[in-house]
Amino acid sequence: xxxxxxxxxxxxxxxxxxxxxxxxxxxxxxxxxxxxxxxxxxxxxxxxxxxxxxxxxxxxxxxxxxxxxxxxxxxxxxxxxxxxxxxxxxxxxxxxxxxxxxxxxxxxxxxxxxxxxxxxxxxxxxxxxxxxxxxxxxxxxxxxxxxxxxxxxxxxxxxxxxxxxxxxxxxxxxxxxxxxxxxxxxxxxxxxxxxxxxxxxxxxxxxxxxxxxxxxxxxxxxxxxxxxxxxxxxxxxxxxxxxxxxxxxxxxxxxxxxxxxxxxxxxxxxxxxxxxxxxxxxxxxxxxxxxxxxxxxxxxxxxxxxxxxxxxxxxxxxxxxxxxxxxxxxxxxxxxxxxxxxxxxxxxxxxxxxxxxxxxxxxxxxxxxxxxxxxxxxxxxxxxxxxxxxxxxxxxxxxxxxxxxxxxx
Numbered sequence: 001x002x003x004x005x006x007x008x009x010x011x012x013x014x015x016x017x018x019x020x021x022x023x024x025x026x027x028x029x030x031x032x033x034x035x036x037x038x039x040x041x042x043x044x045x046x047x048x049x050x051x052x053x054x055x056x057x058x059x060x061x062x063x064x065x066x067x068x069x070x071x072x073x074x075x076x077x078x079x080x081x082x083x084x085x086x087x088x089x090x091x092x093x094x095x096x097x098x099x100x101x102x103x104x105x106x107x108x109x110x111x112x113x114x115x116x117x118x119x120x121x122x123x124x125x126x127x128x129x130x131x132x133x134x135x136x137x138x139x140x141x142x143x144x145x146x147x148x149x150x151x152x153x154x155x156x157x158x159x160x161x162x163x164x165x166x167x168x169x170x171x172x173x174x175x176x177x178x179x180x181x182x183x184x185x186x187x188x189x190x191x192x193x194x195x196x197x198x199x200x201x202x203x204x205x206x207x208x209x210x211x212x213x214x215x216x217x218x219x220x221x222x223x224x225x226x227x228x229x230x231x232x233x234x235x236x237x238x239x240x241x242x243x244x245x246x247x248x249x250x251x252x253x254x255x256x257x258x259x260x261x262x263x264x265x266x267x268x269x270x271x272x273x274x275x276x277x278x279x280x281x282x283x284x285x286x287x288x289x290x291x292x293x294x295x296x297x298x299x300x301x302x303x304x305x306x307x308x309x310x311x312x313x314x315x316x317x318x319x320x321x322x323x324x325x326x327x328x329x330x331x332x333x334x335x336x337x338x339x340x341x342x343x344x345x346x347x348x349x350x351x352x353x354x355x356x357x358x359x360x361x362x363x364x365x366x367x368x369x370x371x372x373x374x375x376x377x378x379x380x381x382x383x384x385x386x387x388x389x390x391x392x393x394x395x396x397x398x399x400x401x402x403x404x405x406x407x408x409x
Contacts, residue, residue, distance in 0.1 A: 023076040026069045030341065033065055038362040052378060059359035066341035066360075070229075077152070077230030085142030088134060092127045092143075099123050114181035115270045122173035126166070144231065149211075151337075152228045154235035156248045157291070160255050161207040164200045167259060171196070171266060171273065178271060186271050195276030196262060199284050203255060206288045213295050223299040224335035224396035226343055239298070240337035247294030254287035302332030302400045307390050310376050319408045322383055326351075327376050328392060330400065334372040338395045344370055346395040352388040354380040385409050 036042050037058045047053040103116045134142030141148060147162060149155040175186050217223035226240065236252060239245045258280045265274035309318065310325035320326060328349065338344070347358040347370050356377045361369035369376045375392065384407070391402040 020076050020079065023069070023072040026072040030062075030065045030069050034062060034341075034362045034367075035364055037061065038364050055359055055361065058362065059357075062341065062360045062362060063345040066345055070340070070342035073229035077228075080230045081139070081141040084144060085134060085138050088142045088144060089131060092130055096120075096123055096127050115178065117181050118174050118177035119270075121177050122170055125173055126170050141231065148231050151225045151240070152231060153240070154231045154233065155207070155210070156236050156252060157203075157207040157210040159236055160252060161200075161203040163259060164203045164255070167262065168196065168200050174266075174270070175273070188273060192275045193273040195278060195281050196274060198281050199255075199258060199262075199276060202281075202284055202288050206292060209292060210295050213292070217296075217299070221398045222301050224302070224332070224338070224394060224398050226335060226337035226396055228337060240335075241339070245294070247291050251287050251291040255284055258284055299335065300332055302330065302335070302392060302394050302398055304328055304330040304390070304392060304400045304403045306330075307403050307405050320379065320405055321408055322379055322381055322385070324379050325376055326379055326390070326405070327374060328390065329374055330392075331373055332400075333370060333375055333392060333394060335394060335396055335398075341367075343395040347375065348393040349375060349377045350389075350391050350393060351377075351380060351383050352390075354382050356380050379407065383407055 033042075043054050043058065047057045099120060103112075103120060107113075107116060130143050134145075137143075137145035144154070147154050147158045149158070175188065178186055214223065214225070218225055228235075228240075234242060237244060237249050239248075258276065261280065262274040262276055265276075306329045308327050308329070309320045310327040311317070318324075333347065334344065341360070344360060344367065345357070349356045349358060356379075358370045358375050358377050360367055361376070386407060387404050388407050389402045389404050392400040394400075
């Protein structure tokens with residue numbers, strides 16, 4: 001209901017601010033509740049006498065609060081997309097105005113030239129095209145829509161390819177308008193444009209290849225992807241956990257530096273395609289290869305290494321019995337981007353035919369369970385004694401390998 005009201009709201013600025021405020025309040029309430037329960041406060045007396053019952057009650061309480069936070073986060077994300085659409089339109093207008101003022105100031109004393117007219121006209125045409133495209137995708141963030149991946153994050157490969165595409169289109173428009181404004185000769189030969197064409201082809205091919213690589217690895221359960229609440233600028237340089245990624249960083253820096261060099265060369269010789277040195281084109285190719293290799297090596301399938309009986313202080317050593325806690329040790333149970341409370345509540349352990357949801361165990365500042373390397377769950381009472389298979393289903397829907405345990409009476 002709240003999401004529908006946000007979509008129907010006419011005052012987008014007020015809706016966006018309300019969505020962000022509601023999300024902040026939900027997060028603050030969740031953190032306060034988590035720390036309160038971690039300190040043992042607020043647990044009903046009816047379940048406080050039983051460690052298992054109190055743990056389950058605490059987990060259910062936090063799971064409900066986590067779902068509220070996730071719903072508020074989605075509302076804030078939709079409001080952000082509507083707001084960023086207006087901001088990008090304003091940025092386009094600001095670029096055109098800044099170019100006009102810059103052209104007017106630099107023309108003092110030298111006079112207005114045909115190159116200035118062509119540059120301003122090319123910018124206006126490109127801004128109009130982007131405005132129309134942004135309006136057509138207004139529900140998805142305007143002109144940012146093509147840069148947003150299926151996981152609702154900004155795609156580094158798409159952003160880099162888009163920058164080269166815009167530069168190439170603007171350059172062709174500019175040179176075409178130079179012919180209209182009276183240029184005697186415009187350099188459009190393949191010898192000058194080969195470097196620019198190759199660099200653009202490389203970045204475009206990388207964007208297509210990355211999408212295919214990610215899809216193939218997700219379908220093959222070798223990569224786990226969790227949808228984000230909204231895109232962020234940090235997505236261009238960071239992994240899904242928000243940590244800086246070396247492969248993404250080097251790809252953005254190298255291609256950006258070469259793009260700046262191309263723009264400078266066009267500015268110094270505005271009647272010809274910018275000639276990019278082949279050494280720099282090779283540098284772009286090496287950077288793109290490193291970026292693709294990083295995408296291919298990213299992530300991995302979750303794996304169970306061992307399942308043991310969880311033993312508390314004072315317990316005797318014993319086999320696994322119905323009702324005992326089992327500790328699952330492995331790797332990849334909490335994939336990148338799945339550290340939010342709502343994603344943690346979607347972790348499931350299959351014990352034979354029984355689905356056991358992993359309980360949230362709060363501690364001050366976070367959760368002791370689940371973690372990326374260990375999961376602790378009570379063995380369901382419906383599990384029959386004997387040899388039983390155990391495996392984990394992560395929040396991304398990926399299943400681990402199966403490990404067999406012996407359950408005794």
